[in-house]
Amino acid sequence: MKKICLLGATGSIGTSTLDVIKNNSDKFQLVAMSFGKNIEKAQKIIEDFSPKYVSVQTEELAETLKNKYPQIDVFYGNEGLNQLVQTDYNLLLNAVMGSVGLIPTMTAIELGRDIAIANKETLVVAGDFIMPAAKKAGVNLLPVDSEHSAIFQVLQGVKETDLRDITITASGGSFRDKKRSELVGVSVGDALNHPNWSMGAKITIDSATMVNKGLEVIEAHHLFQVDYDDINVIMHRESVVHSLITLKDGAMYAELGASDMRQPIQFALTYPDHIPLVNEKEFSLAKLATIHFEEVNYERFPMLALAFKVGRLGGSFPAVFNAANEVAVAAFLQEKIEFLDIEKIIEKAVGNHVEVNDLSLEKLIFIDSETRNKVENWISDKNF
Numbered sequence: 410m411k412k413i414c415l416l417g418a419t420g421s422i423g424t425s426t427l428d429v430i431k432n433n434s435d436k437f438q439l440v441a442m443s444f445g446k447n448i449e450k451a452q453k454i455i456e457d458f459s460p461k462y463v464s465v466q467t468e469e470l471a472e473t474l475k476n477k478y479p480q481i482d483v484f485y486g487n488e489g490l491n492q493l494v495q496t497d498y499n500l501l502l503n504a505v506m507g508s509v510g511l512i513p514t515m516t517a518i519e520l521g522r523d524i525a526i527a528n529k530e531t532l533v534v535a536g537d538f539i540m541p542a543a544k545k546a547g548v549n550l551l552p553v554d555s556e557h558s559a560i561f562q563v564l565q566g567v568k569e570t571d572l573r574d575i576t577i578t579a580s581g582g583s584f585r586d587k588k589r590s591e592l593v594g595v596s597v598g599d600a601l602n603h604p605n606w607s608m609g610a611k612i613t614i615d616s617a618t619m620v621n622k623g624l625e626v627i628e629a630h631h632l633f634q635v636d637y638d639d640i641n642v643i644m645h646r647e648s649v650v651h652s653l654i655t656l657k658d659g660a661m662y663a664e665l666g667a668s669d670m671r672q673p674i675q676f677a678l679t680y681p682d683h684i685p686l687v688n689e690k691e692f693s694l695a696k697l698a699t700i701h702f703e704e705v706n707y708e709r710f711p712m713l714a715l716a717f718k719v720g721r722l723g724g725s726f727p728a729v730f731n732a733a734n735e736v737a738v739a740a741f742l743q744e745k746i747e748f749l750d751i752e753k754i755i756e757k758a759v760g761n762h763v764e765v766n767d768l769s770l771e772k773l774i775f776i777d778s779e780t781r782n783k784v785e786n787w788i789s790d791k792n793f
């Protein structure tokens with residue numbers, strides 16, 4: 410029995426993970442879980458899965474849980490996430506949203522726990538520290554993000570020296586058929602309407618700005634230790650080819666399938682085995698008949714170009730890009746700023762940033778928090 414600690418249990422990835430756990434209850438047990446504020450959903454999960462440890466975002470919600478479930482050890486806040494990952498389990502599935510996932514990931518690595526990582530922001534902010542720490546500790550970092558899982562799946566059995574490059578597919582998100590001039594005044598509701606995937610709000614907005622693809626490029630650079638020159642992005646509106654690799658002789662290996670995050674999640678839990686997926690979605694190439702590929706228009710999607718730039722600059726630049734995006738997206742979701750302001754804010758934050766010398770994890774955490782404060786002030790002063 411593999412004991413699972415799940416960060417972000419009430420979210421989109423969390424829900425799909427719980428489905429995989431429930432459908433394979435002979436193999437997996439949920440022993441620890443975190444959530445933010447969705448107490449109704451969390452209580453249902455607690456009653457269905459009986460975890461021993463729970464972490465929640467606020468002290469007040471923690472008190473509610475302690476009173477209702479005295480048998481559970483309850484933690485709270487960012488420190489609570491870090492305490493949760495120090496409990497007794499075999500595999501951490503990190504599906505919390507945002508760079509709040511960084512410290513618990515590092516703690517789990519230091520404890521030698523394998524990690525299935527959906528929380529791409531952590532790798533973007535601190536991949537230069539996470540990857541060597543995981544290697545040193547002998548920890549498996551198993552990708553959950555669909556593109557990275559696809560690359561990981563097709564890389565199985567491929568010699569590192571045979572790889573030429575990787576290609577990440579991009580749907581283009583909810584506004585892919587709009588020109589930039591048509592993005593003025595678009596609504597939150599329309600932005601949340603992803604053409605292919607049902608996901609949490611933040612990543613769905615990231616998909617519409619293509620910040621998501623930018624984060625994924627940086628994530629891939631770290632996970633697969635591939636140079637930015639060897640990472641391609643291609644528009645693929647159906648999201649059927651989840652991503653691909655090209656070998657030195659020109660052979661391309663792709664992973665295809667339905668838009669169902671349970672497949673990459675389950676593979677991360679059962680790695681290196683592929684087991685049947687309960688209630689697998691129907692997927693027929695014949696019914697699909699045609700799929701499309703197109704070059705990326707970097708003028709239409711400037712955030713992808715900026716992500717390559719900050720990735721190549723390295724150091725603290727990706728952390729600034731990520732923090733500015735997290736705050737800007739939250740403000741857009743609360744209708745405090747317009748959709749196109751997200752780009753302006755990220756450009757300003759990156760443009761103002763001066764590289765920090767002798768970078769450490771602590772300095773990165775400070776830069777993340779400093780950038781958030783600055784961007785929050787710009788938004789409240791309407792100065793960006």
Ligand SMILES: NC(=O)C1=CN([C@@H]2O[C@H](COP(=O)(O)OP(=O)(O)OC[C@H]3O[C@@H](n4cnc5c(N)ncnc54)[C@H](OP(=O)(O)O)[C@@H]3O)[C@@H](O)[C@H]2O)C=CC1
Pocket residue numbers: 416417418419420421422423443444445446447448465466504505506507509527528529530553554555606607608609610611612670
């Ligand atoms: N959804 C998807 O298909 C994919 C997601 N990912 C990545 O996985 C991660 C999760 O995405 P997704 O599931 O869509 O996101 P959701 O918004 O659906 O879920 C986020 C989860 O994190 C919790 N949470 C949010 N903020 C905090 C906080 N400050 N402290 C503690 N808990 C918090 C939420 O709690 P609550 O809701 O209770 O407040 C919820 O459980 C992201 O990094 C995303 O980029 C990657 C590939 C695909």
Ligand SMILES: CC(=O)[C@@H](O)[C@H](O)COP(=O)(O)O
Pocket residue numbers: 554555556578579580581582606612615616617621622670
């Ligand atoms: C399911 C998943 O992994 C998301 O990151 C998804 O890939 C979003 O796709 P686009 O960013 O290409 O719209």
Ligand SMILES: [Mn+2]
Pocket residue numbers: 554555556625
């Ligand atoms: Mn993805």
